[in-house]
Amino acid sequence: MSDDEVFDAEEVYARASWKKTLFTLVLLGSVLAVAVFATTMGAASLGMGESFGAVLAEFLPVEEVSTFAQVVVLQLRLPRILMAIITGISLGVAGAVMQGVLRNPLVSPYTLGLSSGAACGAAIAIVLGVGVFGTGRYIIVINAFFFSLLTMAIVYGISRMRGTSVETLILAGVAMGYLFSAVISLLKYVSGHEELREIVFWLMGGLYTARWENVIILIPAVLFFTMLLMRYSWDLNAMSAGEEVASSLGINVNRVRIICLSLSAVLTASVIAFTGIIGFIGLVSPHVCRLLIGSDHRYLIPCSGLIGALVLLVSDTACRTMISPTEIPVGIVTSFIGVPFFLYLLVSRKRRWWQ
Amino acid sequence: MAVKLKVKDLSFSYGSANTLEDITMELDKGEIVSLVGPNGAGKSTLIKCIDRILKPQKGTVFVDGKEAARLSSKDFSKMMGYVPQSTLEVFPYTVFDIVLMGRRPHIGWRVTSNDVKVVARTLRFMGIEEFASRYFDELSGGEKQKIAMARALAQEPKVLLLDEPTSNLDIKHQLEVMNIVKKLVQERKISAVMAMHDLNLASRFSDNMVMLKDKGVFTVGDPESVLTPANIENVYGVRAEVRNGHMGRPYVMPIEPL
Amino acid sequence: MIKVVIYVNKNQGIIGVLVCLCLLSLALTGSGGEATPSSDTVTIVDYTGQSVEVPYPVDRVVSLSSSASEIICALGASDKIIGRGSSSIFPPYIEDVPIVGKSSYTPSIELIIELDPDVLIADTMLTGDNREMIEAAGIPVIEESFVDPPRVTSVMSNLGLILDKEERARELISFIDQYQSIIEERTADSRSEDKPAVFLERGQPYRTASASTSSHNCITTAGGINIASGESVKYPTVSPEWVVEMNPEIIVRSVWATTGETFTREDLKEESDELLSRPGLSEVKAVKDGRVYVHSSKINSGVRSIVGELYFAKWFHPAVFEDIDPEAVHRDLVQEFYGLELEGVYVYP
Numbered sequence A: 001m002s003d004d005e006v007f008d009a010e011e012v013y014a015r016a017s018w019k020k021t022l023f024t025l026v027l028l029g030s031v032l033a034v035a036v037f038a039t040t041m042g043a044a045s046l047g048m049g050e051s052f053g054a055v056l057a058e059f060l061p062v063e064e065v066s067t068f069a070q071v072v073v074l075q076l077r078l079p080r081i082l083m084a085i086i087t088g089i090s091l092g093v094a095g096a097v098m099q100g101v102l103r104n105p106l107v108s109p110y111t112l113g114l115s116s117g118a119a120c121g122a123a124i125a126i127v128l129g130v131g132v133f134g135t136g137r138y139i140i141v142i143n144a145f146f147f148s149l150l151t152m153a154i155v156y157g158i159s160r161m162r163g164t165s166v167e168t169l170i171l172a173g174v175a176m177g178y179l180f181s182a183v184i185s186l187l188k189y190v191s192g193h194e195e196l197r198e199i200v201f202w203l204m205g206g207l208y209t210a211r212w213e214n215v216i217i218l219i220p221a222v223l224f225f226t227m228l229l230m231r232y233s234w235d236l237n238a239m240s241a242g243e244e245v246a247s248s249l250g251i252n253v254n255r256v257r258i259i260c261l262s263l264s265a266v267l268t269a270s271v272i273a274f275t276g277i278i279g280f281i282g283l284v285s286p287h288v289c290r291l292l293i294g295s296d297h298r299y300l301i302p303c304s305g306l307i308g309a310l311v312l313l314v315s316d317t318a319c320r321t322m323i324s325p326t327e328i329p330v331g332i333v334t335s336f337i338g339v340p341f342f343l344y345l346l347v348s349r350k351r352r353w354w355q
Numbered sequence B: 001m002a003v004k005l006k007v008k009d010l011s012f013s014y015g016s017a018n019t020l021e022d023i024t025m026e027l028d029k030g031e032i033v034s035l036v037g038p039n040g041a042g043k044s045t046l047i048k049c050i051d052r053i054l055k056p057q058k059g060t061v062f063v064d065g066k067e068a069a070r071l072s073s074k075d076f077s078k079m080m081g082y083v084p085q086s087t088l089e090v091f092p093y094t095v096f097d098i099v100l101m102g103r104r105p106h107i108g109w110r111v112t113s114n115d116v117k118v119v120a121r122t123l124r125f126m127g128i129e130e131f132a133s134r135y136f137d138e139l140s141g142g143e144k145q146k147i148a149m150a151r152a153l154a155q156e157p158k159v160l161l162l163d164e165p166t167s168n169l170d171i172k173h174q175l176e177v178m179n180i181v182k183k184l185v186q187e188r189k190i191s192a193v194m195a196m197h198d199l200n201l202a203s204r205f206s207d208n209m210v211m212l213k214d215k216g217v218f219t220v221g222d223p224e225s226v227l228t229p230a231n232i233e234n235v236y237g238v239r240a241e242v243r244n245g246h247m248g249r250p251y252v253m254p255i256e257p258l
Numbered sequence C: 001m002i003k004v005v006i007y008v009n010k011n012q013g014i015i016g017v018l019v020c021l022c023l024l025s026l027a028l029t030g031s032g033g034e035a036t037p038s039s040d041t042v043t044i045v046d047y048t049g050q051s052v053e054v055p056y057p058v059d060r061v062v063s064l065s066s067s068a069s070e071i072i073c074a075l076g077a078s079d080k081i082i083g084r085g086s087s088s089i090f091p092p093y094i095e096d097v098p099i100v101g102k103s104s105y106t107p108s109i110e111l112i113i114e115l116d117p118d119v120l121i122a123d124t125m126l127t128g129d130n131r132e133m134i135e136a137a138g139i140p141v142i143e144e145s146f147v148d149p150p151r152v153t154s155v156m157s158n159l160g161l162i163l164d165k166e167e168r169a170r171e172l173i174s175f176i177d178q179y180q181s182i183i184e185e186r187t188a189d190s191r192s193e194d195k196p197a198v199f200l201e202r203g204q205p206y207r208t209a210s211a212s213t214s215s216h217n218c219i220t221t222a223g224g225i226n227i228a229s230g231e232s233v234k235y236p237t238v239s240p241e242w243v244v245e246m247n248p249e250i251i252v253r254s255v256w257a258t259t260g261e262t263f264t265r266e267d268l269k270e271e272s273d274e275l276l277s278r279p280g281l282s283e284v285k286a287v288k289d290g291r292v293y294v295h296s297s298k299i300n301s302g303v304r305s306i307v308g309e310l311y312f313a314k315w316f317h318p319a320v321f322e323d324i325d326p327e328a329v330h331r332d333l334v335q336e337f338y339g340l341e342l343e344g345v346y347v348y349p
């Protein structure tokens, strides 16, 4: 037996793993670099020095910075940048996991009805809550969160009745999405002119609600759920070969499926409850990653999250600055920046694995 | 040490009516057993029941004298390897990654150098080492079948279950795959159960055959005793001649359906 | 006898409200005195420039516009409204009138034709197709705009005319005019450096209004400077940090009220608290000086927009308008023209 040959395959694998690790690190570095750059960008005219100064002054008692710079950078820009990052991570991770667990490249929080569920919860709060319960600010968030989880539960429940087939689950999700959209349309139709605007606004999504209070809770939550989901990387890899193979590899397919779907639902729900619907990222980030590094979920999950963070952060920074002080809804910018990038990757790669 | 597989009074139903009824069969160490029978006889179902992919309503499966249902799924998956009839990967994985999935029962989150060595060795054993960094969906049917087998082998199982491993393959690949199974059983002292359509391949490569009909076992035995014109007529509804084939194994010539 | 009334409107040029009180029977028979009402018609020119001939006086009106409904009720002709758009919710007793659609954009043509009113009044959201269909059924359609105060004044007198409530219309117009002139006169002498920079927020956080919106006009008329006047988007959502940088002296938040219910003080206080708790705003002059005002959108549209105007003026120039009590004006208005007691809270603090 020639040990050389054995070593060869090992080395190929080692090199591939190293490449993927490097890719992950580069992505992480890019997110950080864009984040640093984004702290200097905005509608208020602050120089780069002032912006960094404001951040540094928090940690070092060196510089004297204007209160204005401090307020703008520390209270407004930083939480928003962090919000963009964690929202992007959540959607990217949830998208990758949902696609993996359901073995379907078209699945996303949107296709499974989670977004519509959240939007429906928010719309109910907006139309029926405002004026009755006061501002409805947290009512919207809480409603959106619970409706999103409720949708996942209903969709899973329906698929359970038919023996948990993946197809049933996806179709049930799509159907529920339509149902909730119909409810939203109904609410839009019966509600007043201005409430309608607010629903539309929520449906477009945005990070303008970012606040330290929310960000501080969301960061550990998102990281925690992401880590939990990464523990299922191997199971997700195995499940991509089909339920039977996965189960013969010792995986309790139904258990993994419900855990992963619930965790991703919580992950998605907790951010979109604050941001409104931000489509596209959950669907496309995993694909971008697969095109670049393949489907091994050990790398796919973190990279998809980081790609999501990068796309959302770049988009949101653009949306804050393009025609400032007017802000463009981030969903519009995300699509304008993300779609050409994604299409470029699609056509420039010769492999056609999605067929 | 090879393991004896025993199936006792196994019954299974997908819904109302039974698909399998009171199946009993045994498998000695280092033995290849073929499951034959017409389409819909329940060969695939039986294989899945043995591998705990499906949960039989009645009956027991013993592996190495231990009751399969009592083993943890991880321990069980270290004993049984399953090669499905066809593999479809929706997402792009490299061949190495796919075979590495077979190590799933053995690893936590981190891949050890031993795992990588096992995978590399398996690829070499199957003669597909050159494909290690290729993507699965870029390969031919025969190559895919070998990779699915390599994944099951990487589990280092005691019993290998194969569902129609040669359907969709050309004659060269059919022989290659069957030779690999034979070599495995001999070298690694494991046992194999294969669902087979091709009676002649089954006859040539298996030590024993189980012929299924009407939810149950019609007959069991070595190829000579199972592949008789009478049995084939009864089970398949086909008039056939049986001749002496390669290495004295029976060779079935189907003549006409009855 | 032909009566021609011409209103001059600085934006629209000359809007001829041509009224032909063609008392046909009178002309034909040559007998003076009483005219048989069935044969009387009036012709007015609506916002779109079309001459609309309606029976005189109009007895049965369908109003798809909430502002039109408010005006008709203020003229004491609420009993003539036989159908309304569901957004018509003021005065509260109008809610007994059957609904014939949601707004001018979505009328129920069937219901309207079934009711067969003498005239239908809609706002500019009415589509051409719908207008044609209603007109084809023999129902005259008046399409009006309720954005500009001068135009609203002419709508009031037009409606007064066709409903035979001219006297009442003059009273309503002079009630509003009286306060409008006070605001105009007193803000006219304030130099531009005395005008406070105002950030107006409509509903959604940081959504404001640029020039060429009624909100902007309201700020300008009340002697304020809209910091967002130069934005290209009509109702833009602006960056919080920009608001901090612009450092407005006054922040006004409009809370949208679309149901018949009125706000309580707690409702509006909650809105105010939410605004004050937003990150970064604590550094803004308006917040430091305690000049953040929240109000219900109900005092910004229809007949009551003069009340909103007065509040704005008083917030922007408290010394100049010290003698004016917008709440009292509001109370008078609803009492005199709707016979209602003022209920609910409309501004905070």
Ligand SMILES: Nc1ncnc2c1ncn2[C@@H]1O[C@H](COP(=O)(O)OP(=O)(O)O)[C@@H](O)[C@H]1O
Binding pocket: B014, B015, B019, B037, B038, B039, B040, B041, B042, B043, B044, B045, B046, B195
């Ligand atoms: N998932 C399923 N649900 C219901 N019935 C099934 C399912 N899979 C197979 N069957 C039925 O069980 C019987 C045995 O099928 P199978 O085990 O695939 O036969 P074989 O592999 O021998 O061709 C057939 O009658 C088939 O219709």
Ligand SMILES: [Mg+2]
Binding pocket: B043, B044, B045, B163, B164, B195
């Ligand atoms: Mg089969």
